[in-house]
Amino acid sequence: MKTILHILKSHYENRPEEIALYLQQAGHDDMVISVKELLTRAVGAQQMLEEYNINPGEVVMLVFQHGESLIYSYFGTILHGAIPSLMPYLTEKLQPERYRAELKALIEITQPAAILTYAAFEAEVRASLMDGDSVRAVIVAEDLRLGGEPIFDLERRKPEDIFLLQHSSGTTGLQKGIALSHRSVLNQINIYADVLHISKDDVIVSWLPLYHDMGLIAGYLLPLLHGIPLVLMSPFDWVRAPYRLMHAISQYKGTLVWLPNFAYNFCAQKTRGRHMENVDLSSLRAVINCSEPMQHESHELFFNAFNQYGFNKSALATCYAMAENTFAVTQGGIDGLFMVEKVDRVSLQIDRIAKPVIGEEPFVYMVSAGKPIPNTSVKILDNQGNALSDRFIGEIALQSDCMLTEYYHRPDITEKSFIDGWFLTGDYGYLLDGELFITGRKKDMIIVGGKNIYPQDLERLAFDVPGVHPGRVVAFGIFSNQIGTEQVVIVAETDTNDENEKTRIAQEIRMIVAQGSAIVLRKVYIVKKGWIIKTSSGKTARSYNRDKFIKESSFKMD
Amino acid sequence: MKDTIILQLEEKITTDILMQPGLILDIHQPLISSGLIDSFSLVDIALFVEDTYGVQIDDTELNADTFDSLIELAELILSRME
Numbered sequence: 001m002k003t004i005l006h007i008l009k010s011h012y013e014n015r016p017e018e019i020a021l022y023l024q025q026a027g028h029d030d031m032v033i034s035v036k037e038l039l040t041r042a043v044g045a046q047q048m049l050e051e052y053n054i055n056p057g058e059v060v061m062l063v064f065q066h067g068e069s070l071i072y073s074y075f076g077t078i079l080h081g082a083i084p085s086l087m088p089y090l091t092e093k094l095q096p097e098r099y100r101a102e103l104k105a106l107i108e109i110t111q112p113a114a115i116l117t118y119a120a121f122e123a124e125v126r127a128s129l130m131d132g133d134s135v136r137a138v139i140v141a142e143d144l145r146l147g148g149e150p151i152f153d154l155e156r157r158k159p160e161d162i163f164l165l166q167h168s169s170g171t172t173g174l175q176k177g178i179a180l181s182h183r184s185v186l187n188q189i190n191i192y193a194d195v196l197h198i199s200k201d202d203v204i205v206s207w208l209p210l211y212h213d214m215g216l217i218a219g220y221l222l223p224l225l226h227g228i229p230l231v232l233m234s235p236f237d238w239v240r241a242p243y244r245l246m247h248a249i250s251q252y253k254g255t256l257v258w259l260p261n262f263a264y265n266f267c268a269q270k271t272r273g274r275h276m277e278n279v280d281l282s283s284l285r286a287v288i289n290c291s292e293p294m295q296h297e298s299h300e301l302f303f304n305a306f307n308q309y310g311f312n313k314s315a316l317a318t319c320y321a322m323a324e325n326t327f328a329v330t331q332g333g334i335d336g337l338f339m340v341e342k343v344d345r346v347s348l349q350i351d352r353i354a355k356p357v358i359g360e361e362p363f364v365y366m367v368s369a370g371k372p373i374p375n376t377s378v379k380i381l382d383n384q385g386n387a388l389s390d391r392f393i394g395e396i397a398l399q400s401d402c403m404l405t406e407y408y409h410r411p412d413i414t415e416k417s418f419i420d421g422w423f424l425t426g427d428y429g430y431l432l433d434g435e436l437f438i439t440g441r442k443k444d445m446i447i448v449g450g451k452n453i454y455p456q457d458l459e460r461l462a463f464d465v466p467g468v469h470p471g472r473v474v475a476f477g478i479f480s481n482q483i484g485t486e487q488v489v490i491v492a493e494t495d496t497n498d499e500n501e502k503t504r505i506a507q508e509i510r511m512i513v514a515q516g517s518a519i520v521l522r523k524v525y526i527v528k529k530g531w532i533i534k535t536s537s538g539k540t541a542r543s544y545n546r547d548k549f550i551k552e553s554s555f556k557m558d
Numbered sequence: 559m560k561d562t563i564i565l566q567l568e569e570k571i572t573t574d575i576l577m578q579p580g581l582i583l584d585i586h587q588p589l590i591s592s593g594l595i596d597s598f599s600l601v602d603i604a605l606f607v608e609d610t611y612g613v614q615i616d617d618t619e620l621n622a623d624t625f626d627s628l629i630e631l632a633e634l635i636l637s638r639m640e
Contacts, residue, residue, distance in 0.1 A: 026617060026618045027618045091597075236597070237617070237618075239597045239598055239600070239601070240597070240600055240601055240604075240617040240618075240620045241601065241617035242601065244617075266598070270601045270602070270605065272605070449598070510594075511592065511593065511594070514592070514593035514594060514596070515592070515593045518593065518596065519596075520576075520593075520594075520595075520596040520599075522577055523577070
């Protein structure tokens, strides 16, 4: 069994002049980076880690925006045998104090030995350090040398050693750093590349952030470790001009793209004809919908918008993935079309059985996420942990050889996540003829634009608004068909009857949540004390409150 | 002219972006740097400005340095309409 270092050595020796990636940045020419350049520049970061006596197996935190520094530092950390952990960069709207609190939380849980960032951001990073913490070096990218000949010390890492850490943002998400071994990542990449029939003719195009599993694995490590070109653009640039994705596909003859569901709507709705002159999307063989609930309607929107530019319907593909399984659990739409069926809505929601709809009954389109990839087994469990048969909805459980080693430094959470060697995903779904359909989730997490949001983080922010009853806030998501993702609603209790005061509270909740989490709330609903339903143990019952809100406010999500 | 543009921008932003029709925005209130408008909505503003006033705002300009408030956006539009 090999480690990632064996793979990099082989690329460096056998295909040094081949293109590793095209790095795009709006307003600049694309950078073309060869395998040799990627790895020799990475040596600059590795040498610095060496000089600061950072040991293999220690965590190195990287705080960068999209760009060269991020890429070279990431691979320098790998060459050194240290464990890279990416922290999202501070965006202009996040309050620095909130960001600092997150940085502190991440330092506490991952115990990094070093932090790499920009010179301009060094003071911000140092402000999050505390006496006696684990950080022995803050290294700035501007000090890195241009690199040199890489030395691949293959003994440095063993296959079972931790290769990388991956986190969701937010205080709660940071507590669950997912530790993946060299073996797990390589198993996933090898099997997934097989499932996708990846060949040397493939080109992956991605705008996804690297601190997200889909961006990090599918849109970064898969192409770079498997040895096919990557076109990498900034999420910041894509969100301001979604047509840039189409231009990149056309220019580089992109074949594989991963998108969260909302991006199908976003690309279709925000791209105009004038943006698409001379754009040809016929090179695409799979646009893979992953990381939030997949909507048949979103696929239709995307197809109708881009078919005239050469996009083929057969390129629509689906996937169910989670960082705990490194990435992909299932894949659909590669060898033939994935299943889409009309399912009886009442039976689905009340009886928890997915029956094909009969006659004129109300129905929902269920989109198959495809079949489990060959190294991953999936079963559906009822509340007692018994396996369910086809069409019965239960919790999805996994077993694979690409599973997380642990939630980093959290043996308590790790242990609770497994039952008899099966990982409990917290997602609900059903199987049909070997294909997996996702129907919802057990956990309270909200997914906005593919990004995992923990409601308790938003609630905690709202607690700080004067006039809000301490502890009496509930946040939940409601799916919007128009946008193709969930939108967040907050209900907060207050004692006041003054309408102006209520408006002020709602406005302040919006602001504090936007600045503390980068989430724009769809609706803030201010209610009297006692409105929020709690369970007998005093916990907030979010799904009950969500139902109560929808009923009482006649709120209609478009 | 400027006042009309400000009113139109305000209506667009409060109704379609903030989902709070009727909300009154201060013309100097920071919209982008404050986090009031999220990055997913910036492209909506650019498309609205283009469709309504025939003025192009490049995507590389969609940040608080180019405009942050209603008045700054209205002035930017006017300066490019000439």
